[in-house]
Amino acid sequence: MVEMRKPIPVADAVRLVMEHAMPLGTEMIDLEQVYGRVLAEPIIAKHDVPPFDRSPYDGFAIRSLDSAGAAGDNRVSLTVIGEIGAGYVGDKPIGEKEAYRIMTGAQIPENADAVVMLEQAIEMDGGFTLRKPFEAGENISYKGEDAKEGELLIETGSLVHPGTIALLATFGYAQVKVAKRPVAGILSTGTELLEVEDELVPGKIRNSNGPMIKGQLNRMGIAYRSYGMAADDLDACTSIVEQAIAESDFLITTGGVSVGDYDHLPAIYERLGAEVLFNKVAMRPGSVTTVAVLGNKLLFGLSGNPSACFTGFELFTRPAILAMMGGTAPFMPRMTAKLGEDFTKPNPFTRFIRATWTFTEAGIEAVPAGFNKSNAVSSIARGNCLIVLPSGTRGYGMGDEIDILLLGSEQGVSEWTL
Ligand SMILES: Nc1nc2c(c(=O)[nH]1)N[C@H]1C(S)=C(S)[C@@H](COP(=O)(O)OP(=O)(O)OC[C@H]3O[C@@H](n4cnc5c(N)ncnc54)[C@H](O)[C@@H]3O)O[C@H]1N2
Ligand code: MOO
Numbered sequence: 504m505v506e507m508r509k510p511i512p513v514a515d516a517v518r519l520v521m522e523h524a525m526p527l528g529t530e531m532i533d534l535e536q537v538y539g540r541v542l543a544e545p546i547i548a549k550h551d552v553p554p555f556d557r558s559p560y561d562g563f564a565i566r567s568l569d570s571a572g573a574a575g576d577n578r579v580s581l582t583v584i585g586e587i588g589a590g591y592v593g594d595k596p597i598g599e600k601e602a603y604r605i606m607t608g609a610q611i612p613e614n615a616d617a618v619v620m621l622e623q624a625i626e627m628d629g630g631f632t633l634r635k636p637f638e639a640g641e642n643i644s645y646k647g648e649d650a651k652e653g654e655l656l657i658e659t660g661s662l663v664h665p666g667t668i669a670l671l672a673t674f675g676y677a678q679v680k681v682a683k684r685p686v687a688g689i690l691s692t693g694t695e696l697l698e699v700e701d702e703l704v705p706g707k708i709r710n711s712n713g714p715m716i717k718g719q720l721n722r723m724g725i726a727y728r729s730y731g732m733a734a735d736d737l738d739a740c741t742s743i744v745e746q747a748i749a750e751s752d753f754l755i756t757t758g759g760v761s762v763g764d765y766d767h768l769p770a771i772y773e774r775l776g777a778e779v780l781f782n783k784v785a786m787r788p789g790s791v792t793t794v795a796v797l798g799n800k801l802l803f804g805l806s807g808n809p810s811a812c813f814t815g816f817e818l819f820t821r822p823a824i825l826a827m828m829g830g831t832a833p834f835m836p837r838m839t840a841k842l843g844e845d846f847t848k849p850n851p852f853t854r855f856i857r858a859t860w861t862f863t864e865a866g867i868e869a870v871p872a873g874f875n876k877s878n879a880v881s882s883i884a885r886g887n888c889l890i891v892l893p894s895g896t897r898g899y900g901m902g903d904e905i906d907i908l909l910l911g912s913e914q915g916v917s918e919w920t921l
């Protein structure tokens with residue numbers, strides 16, 4: 504008798520996985536290596552930014568009171584007593600009707616409280632004239648206007664991107680405390696699988712899930728050990744899975760999780776004494792996605808069907824990895840869009856459809872990326888989001904408002920849209 508599995512809602516499955524995705528500790532790494540890592544300490548301003556009052560323009564640093572009464576028919580003239588390039592400081596305070604020639608980024612000299620842009624001055628021998636009065640503070644970039652010493656700027660658990668790196672560098676972090684990254688184990692199961700370089704032979708297909716998952720891990724900067732491909736042999740698979748679990752922080756397998764005669768993952772989990780969190784999710788593709796835990800390690804039994812495998816990784820594995828990395832924002836961002844195609848057939852399971860979202864005059868529209876059954880491989884190569892069609896008794900029509908989940912955005916758009 505075939506095993507009857509009870510599907511659980513996607514949200515429950517996600518919650519179960521996340522309950523078992525534990526941070527792995529912290530380490531210090533060089534600033535150069537920090538892109539894509541998760542901060543294990545907050546960034547608190549170590550000093551004011553900017554650290555001194557400075558000029559935002561190339562021009563002249565003046566005392567504003569010296570410009571009082573200046574007008575087109577009453578130009579005020581000031582004497583230049585020196586020049587301050589960025590990186591230098593003026594060596595004397597400015598006095599009455601005096602000014603420094605000053606460059607963008609240079610520290611404001613003592614007594615100056617305004618900067619005249621070069622374009623606002625008419626230069627003459629030894630100085631310049633002005634045609635308008637300047638207010639105290641005009642054209643000054645103040646100490647601490649960007650960040651104040653002691654201010655909490657970025658929280659622990661944030662993913663480091665190039666802007667974060669700029670901030671870390673600003674405060675002198677040559678080394679950064681980050682969360683450790685897990686190392687994945689990957690195993691593709693299936694007697695029908697060929698290596699990528701193999702010629703097709705009857706009944707066989709090339710392993711596309713293994714390389715795809717490596718790509719999904721690579722875009723997160725996650726290292727992996729690949730255990731290649733295993734034929735559907737229970738004993739052989741069990742020992743590879745056992746070895747892979749011992750050598751990795753978590754394991755991703757593909758295939759062999761359904762109820763077929765050669766779907767051995769359920770038996771392997773049982774043999775190893777792993778606790779199965781769920782083996783049926785009310786979603787399509789990926790309804791057979793199975794997640795188990797052994798000790799403190801998560802075992803992701805992703806479906807063999809390519810679309811289901813892709814979706815299972817994005818919905819379950821990716822947020823779990825981000826949580827293991829200490830990330831506090833592990834889930835895909837969601838937006839609302841207009842559905843670009845009819846899906847009139849009601850579905851008992853929530854559907855995730857690989858799609859492309861674009862801006863149109865009617866707002867954001869999401870158009871399915873093509874053939875979208877669980878076994879599709881062509882459509883996973885296209886698109887930038889997943890359309891979410893909740894389960895229920897009704898179908899969905901073109902133009903209906905639906906949710907989309909945004910996928911990694913390495914892919915740009917071909918035309919400037921602003
Ligand atoms: N009687 C039932 N049969 C099936 C059910 C069910 O509920 N009852 N579920 C179906 C659904 S839904 C899915 S999804 C698949 C899942 O199957 P498995 O995860 O066990 O995967 P396999 O059987 O090993 O393979 C499925 C399919 O994917 C191809 N495959 C496998 N690995 C790869 C790979 N590395 N690269 C590319 N393609 C791969 C494989 O050749 C099969 O075509 O089960 C349904 N059946
Ligand atoms: O799990 Mo299957 O991918 O639902 O079709």
Ligand SMILES: [Mg+2]
Binds near residue numbers: 758759762763765807
């Ligand atoms: Mg199967």
